[in-house]
Amino acid sequence: MKSLKALENPIAEPAFELEILEQSGIEPFENKLDSIGLFPLKPTQIEILQINMGKMCNQVCKHCHVDAGPDRKEIMTRETMGDCLEVIRNNQINTIDLTGGAPEMNPDFRWFIEEIRKINTECTIIVRCNLTIILANPKYHDLPDFYKKHQIEVVSSLPYFTAMKTDSQRGNGVFDRSIRALQMLNEVGYGMPDSGLILNLVYNPSGAFLPPAQEALQAEFKKKLKDKFDIHFNSLFTITNIPISRFLEYLIRSENYEDYMEKLLQSFNPVAAQNVMCRNTISVGWDGFLFDCDFNQMLDLKVDTVDSQHISDWNTRSLSNRSIIVNKHCFGCTAGAGSSCGGATAE
Amino acid sequence: MKTYYNPEDLKKFGKIGDLQKPLADKFFDYYGEVFAEGALTAREKSLIALAVAHAIQCPYCIDAYTTDTLEKGCDEEQMMEAVHVAAAIRGGASLVHATQMMNKINEISM
Numbered sequence: 271m272k273s274l275k276a277l278e279n280p281i282a283e284p285a286f287e288l289e290i291l292e293q294s295g296i297e298p299f300e301n302k303l304d305s306i307g308l309f310p311l312k313p314t315q316i317e318i319l320q321i322n323m324g325k326m327c328n329q330v331c332k333h334c335h336v337d338a339g340p341d342r343k344e345i346m347t348r349e350t351m352g353d354c355l356e357v358i359r360n361n362q363i364n365t366i367d368l369t370g371g372a373p374e375m376n377p378d379f380r381w382f383i384e385e386i387r388k389i390n391t392e393c394t395i396i397v398r399c400n401l402t403i404i405l406a407n408p409k410y411h412d413l414p415d416f417y418k419k420h421q422i423e424v425v426s427s428l429p430y431f432t433a434m435k436t437d438s439q440r441g442n443g444v445f446d447r448s449i450r451a452l453q454m455l456n457e458v459g460y461g462m463p464d465s466g467l468i469l470n471l472v473y474n475p476s477g478a479f480l481p482p483a484q485e486a487l488q489a490e491f492k493k494k495l496k497d498k499f500d501i502h503f504n505s506l507f508t509i510t511n512i513p514i515s516r517f518l519e520y521l522i523r524s525e526n527y528e529d530y531m532e533k534l535l536q537s538f539n540p541v542a543a544q545n546v547m548c549r550n551t552i553s554v555g556w557d558g559f560l561f562d563c564d565f566n567q568m569l570d571l572k573v574d575t576v577d578s579q580h581i582s583d584w585n586t587r588s589l590s591n592r593s594i595i596v597n598k599h600c601f602g603c604t605a606g607a608g609s610s611c612g613g614a615t616a617e
Numbered sequence: 618m619k620t621y622y623n624p625e626d627l628k629k630f631g632k633i634g635d636l637q638k639p640l641a642d643k644f645f646d647y648y649g650e651v652f653a654e655g656a657l658t659a660r661e662k663s664l665i666a667l668a669v670a671h672a673i674q675c676p677y678c679i680d681a682y683t684t685d686t687l688e689k690g691c692d693e694e695q696m697m698e699a700v701h702v703a704a705a706i707r708g709g710a711s712l713v714h715a716t717q718m719m720n721k722i723n724e725i726s727m
Contacts, residue, residue, distance in 0.1 A: 430692055432692055432694070434692070434693065434694075435692055435693070473690075475687065475688075477687065479684050479687045479688050480688050481688070481690075482660070482688055482689045482690035483659070483689075483690075486658065486659070486660060486689075486690065487690040490690060
């Protein structure tokens with residue numbers, strides 16, 4: 271399977287995606303925010319720096335909002351990582367959240383983490399690991415030890431505790447390899463009681479419907495993964511599929527687009543709107559540009575500042591005072607129990 | 618094409634109150650409470666509803682509770698097992714009447 275970009279699908283173009291969102295019959299997101307006194311949406315405090323290390327990935331998941339895959343060559347340079355390190359050195363950032371693609375495929379991935387730890391031994395470093403990368407090549411087999419050495423928090427997607435649902439979304443054989451990788455992480459202590467090594471899993475729906483209640487599904491996942499595979503983990507994050515990129519293409523192709531948008535609108539939750547992740551996060555693109563969130567990054571909606579649109583021009587004051595750019599895809603983060611890179615926001 | 622069942626009509630369910638509001642309000646309040654977490658989880662109730670939807674062959678209910686069970690975190694295997702429960706009860710309900718047939722056979726046979 272190829273990326274939408276390699277297939278020259280027009281949905282790979284942000285401007286086309288925005289046009290599709292504009293054409294949706296649902297009301298603008300701004301109106302809903304305005305009705306609860308949240309428009310314009312402002313940041314609370316910048317606590318999380320989410321860094322996209324590149325779009326290269328060993329998997330081609332059907333719902334991927336990054337349109338990542340082996341055919342994507344965009345990766346962050348060491349120079350841009352250096353700019354990120356400057357920001358981390360000079361600001362109170364609690365959490366560095368590394369994502370991709372498969373961030374581990376960036377040749378400077380380990381160097382970057384070592385440099386972050388030299389600056390800050392206390393901050394949380396999250397790696398969004400797709401699990402299969404650990405088994406993809408012998409050079410990645412020691413990743414669990416590397417994560418452990420640097421006290422990395424591992425966050426990994428596992429759409430379900432069965433092969434059928436997982437493989438249908440992430441590719442044939444992904445479930446079995448993911449299970450093996452989880453066992454390898456458990457073996458070095460990840461997800462094990464009292465180890466202090468955090469292993470969180472991510473569920474997202476395998477179609478045009480909303481995620482279940484996080485707590486109930488977590489209990490189900492814990493029981494099934496323990497009973498069937500003797501796997502342990504800390505928390506399960508439920509995440510809503512955002513109608514952009516490959517998931518948008520699926521919605522249109524399957525004629526679910528309008529119904530899904532309507533469902534997101536009908537499920538609008540003001541509490542989730544208060545807690546959207548873009549209020550305490552800045553997302554850094556592989557090329558160093560700054561965005562309100564990973565989804566705005568993929569839609570090429572750069573932060574609304576005059577002097578701080580790139581990591582090399584970071585200006586905390588400008589970023590803290592900016593208005594967050596919203597569009598209809600934002601209904602995905604405010605539906606039901608809410609959705610963020612850390613799971614539900616309103617439970 | 619005109620059909621008796623139109624998927625779009627499911628969205629109009631709430632409109633039954635236009636003709637008789639007090640009873641509709643009572644029904645929807647009751648409905649909401651029935652499906653809330655209780656001694657049974659919302660997930661278990663959703664699977665029961667999916668099975669019943671098949672037993673009574675209500676296309677609206679099948680659409681609604683297929684989505685709902687997925688949104689409660691059920692997978693296809695669990696959902697199909699629920700439908701088999703409905704099928705087993707329906708099949709069993711026919712077959713168990715065979716005892717009545719057998720009684721009658723005995724009654725009127727030499």
